Amino acid sequence: MKATMKDVARRAGVSVSTVSHVINQTRFVNGDTTERVQKAIKDLHYQPNDLARSLRVRSTKTIGMVVADLNNDHFLEIIRACENNANRYGYNTILCNTQEDPKKEKMYLQLLLQKQIDGIILAPTCQNRSFIRNILDTNLPLVFIDRYMKDMETCYVGVDSYSSSRDATKRILDLGYRRIDMPYALRSLWPVDDRIRGFQDALREYGIPEENSALIEFEDYEDKTQTVERFETFYKDRPLPELLFVAGNKLTLAAVHFLHKRGVDIPEETAVAGFGSFKWNEDFTPHLSMVETPVFEMGLQAVDLLMERIEMGVQENKTVLLPTKFACYLPEKKN
Amino acid sequence: MKATMKDVARRAGVSVSTVSHVINQTRFVNGDTTERVQKAIKDLHYQPNDLARSLRVRSTKTIGMVVADLNNDHFLEIIRACENNANRYGYNTILCNTQEDPKKEKMYLQLLLQKQIDGIILAPTCQNRSFIRNILDTNLPLVFIDRYMKDMETCYVGVDSYSSSRDATKRILDLGYRRIDMPYALRSLWPVDDRIRGFQDALREYGIPEENSALIEFEDYEDKTQTVERFETFYKDRPLPELLFVAGNKLTLAAVHFLHKRGVDIPEETAVAGFGSFKWNEDFTPHLSMVETPVFEMGLQAVDLLMERIEMGVQENKTVLLPTKFACYLPEKKN
DNA sequence: TTGAAAGCGCTACCAA
DNA sequence: TTGGTAGCGCTTTCAA
Numbered sequence: 274m275k276a277t278m279k280d281v282a283r284r285a286g287v288s289v290s291t292v293s294h295v296i297n298q299t300r301f302v303n304g305d306t307t308e309r310v311q312k313a314i315k316d317l318h319y320q321p322n323d324l325a326r327s328l329r330v331r332s333t334k335t336i337g338m339v340v341a342d343l344n345n346d347h348f349l350e351i352i353r354a355c356e357n358n359a360n361r362y363g364y365n366t367i368l369c370n371t372q373e374d375p376k377k378e379k380m381y382l383q384l385l386l387q388k389q390i391d392g393i394i395l396a397p398t399c400q401n402r403s404f405i406r407n408i409l410d411t412n413l414p415l416v417f418i419d420r421y422m423k424d425m426e427t428c429y430v431g432v433d434s435y436s437s438s439r440d441a442t443k444r445i446l447d448l449g450y451r452r453i454d455m456p457y458a459l460r461s462l463w464p465v466d467d468r469i470r471g472f473q474d475a476l477r478e479y480g481i482p483e484e485n486s487a488l489i490e491f492e493d494y495e496d497k498t499q500t501v502e503r504f505e506t507f508y509k510d511r512p513l514p515e516l517l518f519v520a521g522n523k524l525t526l527a528a529v530h531f532l533h534k535r536g537v538d539i540p541e542e543t544a545v546a547g548f549g550s551f552k553w554n555e556d557f558t559p560h561l562s563m564v565e566t567p568v569f570e571m572g573l574q575a576v577d578l579l580m581e582r583i584e585m586g587v588q589e590n591k592t593v594l595l596p597t598k599f600a601c602y603l604p605e606k607k608n
Numbered sequence: 609m610k611a612t613m614k615d616v617a618r619r620a621g622v623s624v625s626t627v628s629h630v631i632n633q634t635r636f637v638n639g640d641t642t643e644r645v646q647k648a649i650k651d652l653h654y655q656p657n658d659l660a661r662s663l664r665v666r667s668t669k670t671i672g673m674v675v676a677d678l679n680n681d682h683f684l685e686i687i688r689a690c691e692n693n694a695n696r697y698g699y700n701t702i703l704c705n706t707q708e709d710p711k712k713e714k715m716y717l718q719l720l721l722q723k724q725i726d727g728i729i730l731a732p733t734c735q736n737r738s739f740i741r742n743i744l745d746t747n748l749p750l751v752f753i754d755r756y757m758k759d760m761e762t763c764y765v766g767v768d769s770y771s772s773s774r775d776a777t778k779r780i781l782d783l784g785y786r787r788i789d790m791p792y793a794l795r796s797l798w799p800v801d802d803r804i805r806g807f808q809d810a811l812r813e814y815g816i817p818e819e820n821s822a823l824i825e826f827e828d829y830e831d832k833t834q835t836v837e838r839f840e841t842f843y844k845d846r847p848l849p850e851l852l853f854v855a856g857n858k859l860t861l862a863a864v865h866f867l868h869k870r871g872v873d874i875p876e877e878t879a880v881a882g883f884g885s886f887k888w889n890e891d892f893t894p895h896l897s898m899v900e901t902p903v904f905e906m907g908l909q910a911v912d913l914l915m916e917r918i919e920m921g922v923q924e925n926k927t928v929l930l931p932t933k934f935a936c937y938l939p940e941k942k943n
Numbered sequence: 944t945t946g947a948a949a950g951c952g953c954t955a956c957c958a959a
Numbered sequence: 960t961t962g963g964t965a966g967c968g969c970t971t972t973c974a975a
Binding site: 300321324325328 | 951952953954955956
């Protein structure tokens with residue numbers, strides 16, 4: 274059986290309170306008493322039981338990290354950053370992957386609440402509105418990351434998707450591209466919607482005729498072949514554009530695969546641009562032009578904000594929009 | 609203040625035990641009593657407190673997942689698989705990243721023990737021998753993943769690094785490559801050591817003279833530039849080999865970067881092979897030849913084994929070695 | 944069919 | 960400088 278504080282107390286010939294106090298250094302204890310207690314702890318291989326402690330002090334030093342899609346490298350990076358920073362604050366992180374499923378999201382959030390976590394980092398599916406609002410009403414510290422939900426009063430860390438998309442599109446247009454299609458998935462997510470709107474507004478600004486560009490909707494396929502098939506059917510009787518500007522992170526590589534399979538020269542015939550980041554892009558061909566999200570930085574900031582709330586009770590709802598960078602490898606297009 | 613079971617009991621006009629029993633369905637309760645209780649639960653937004661529950665029942669339905677390096681995509685995959693599978697069993701996972709630091713590893717393990725987790729999945733730094741042995745003596749379910757530690761009696765899920773390396777080397781030799789260098793880091797890890805030995809044994813078997821190949825030791829640099837610099841100094845006054853067979857996962861892309869920067873044609877002048885997996889390899893140039901580890905499968909199996917121990921008290925120490933696949937894009941070498 | 948109460952391991956208040 | 964003890968919220972045995 275595992276040793277408890279009582280065992281330690283008995284062995285050291287002191288009371289449990291004394292043991293507790295030497296462990297937590299929360300009041301003065303005589304030198305030799307301290308030593309006796311410490312010896313007993315060693316002898317018994319005593320490990321404090323955090324459940325009991327947390328139950329008492331109402332704090333678990335644990336946060337929940339709920340992301341929407343671990344198949345997306347984007348979120349893996351976020352997780353890494355969050356774990357890293359949380360650890361610096363002395364917090365553990367419980368990892369939850371909703372896989373874009375609102376039901377799973379709800380289930381996970383509920384579980385986390387029951388586990389009495391001290392705060393939540395959430396990349397929401399953007400669906401459980403009332404449930405999440407209830408959580409916020411509880412005053413449990415929560416910060417949104419990567420995606421926000423309209424009219425939810427809490428912190429948010431992300432990027433300005435609208436401007437990023439709009440600016441990148443303009444840059445692309447400046448390079449002479451005129452026929453640009455935008456594949457996307459999950460428009461219900463605000464950032465995706467922002468990207469689409471930014472794209473369209475830029476086209477409008479440049480007076481590009483509507484028929485020059487198409488939006489292509491994708492389901493949130495888990496399977497790469499399905500995604501590729503969707504591309505194939507879409508472009509069956511339609512000419513390929515000069516550029517595919519991919520608005521859904523997981524679609525980008527599928528787009529490359531589709532073009533590659535079809536023997537299309539990237540970027541000469543059809544170029545590919547997207548959102549997210551692509552490590553070592555420069556060393557491999559074709560180069561993808563990417564609107565790079567500072568994912569790691571996002572994770573750091575999100576935890577910082579969360580800790581402000583948990584540890585210092587900050588109430589203010591901050592929105593942090595990090596700048597993106599358009600890593601552009603597109604050749605000029607001469608028409 | 610949050611509602612407790614007591615509040616629910618009072619509101620429903622029953623005792624706490626009844627409330628407990630309707631929640632857990634652990635003994636018969638009258639239809640209308642049940643309803644009254646459920647209504648009270650709804651009204652009060654009652655959420656059971658898992659800390660108290662866990663303290664009582666001595667089970668947290670939570671496992672710890674301790675990996676050695678989240679900067680390594682390899683482990684990100686593992687984590688994804690573990691979280692996924694653990695969730696299927698109704699368990700949460702606490703994510704811990706030791707970053708190859710034994711001190712951090714020890715700290716994390718200790719924390720997990722204190723949190724009373726039900727089991728541990730560990731990709732060890734292979735350093736805290738006595739500490740980990742103590743844990744095993746406790747009989748706490750633990751399974752090693754990806755890396756094993758000699759003489760530790762517990763489950764292990766990984767691949768047969770020695771044979772994988774040896775077989776791949778032979779295949780490479782069969783293709784006509786003769787001058788092959790092997791960069792590596794962290795030889796203290798058994799899988800890395802196995803790779804090196806497999807490589808050397810294959811060379812010996814084929815009677816390749818010693819001076820034809822070099823082992824290049826790397827520190828476990830976090831910084832890509834440092835890694836590249838190491839390559840540069842090493843090959844300053846030495847000819848490049850026909851192939852770099854990279855034994856350290858994180859080194860592979862750095863090797864490509866180094867060669868690319870130097871203007872070397874991959875794979876014609878110097879080819880690159882490595883261990884791990886590289887998504888979408890086929891769509892990008894240069895193609896890397898990889899001994900592919902079934903990372904996701906590893907995660908699944910590890911959790912399965914862990915659950916066998918946690919839920920069914922299995923004691924047997926199983927070792928699962930998954931097969932690797934050599935995805936080889938190497939051109940034949942004519943000498 | 945239900946309730947009372949002990950106790951999980953710990954913290955912290957009140958006394959001494 | 961230390962100890963006794965109530966109580967955190969829950970489960971479960973025993974009794975009714």
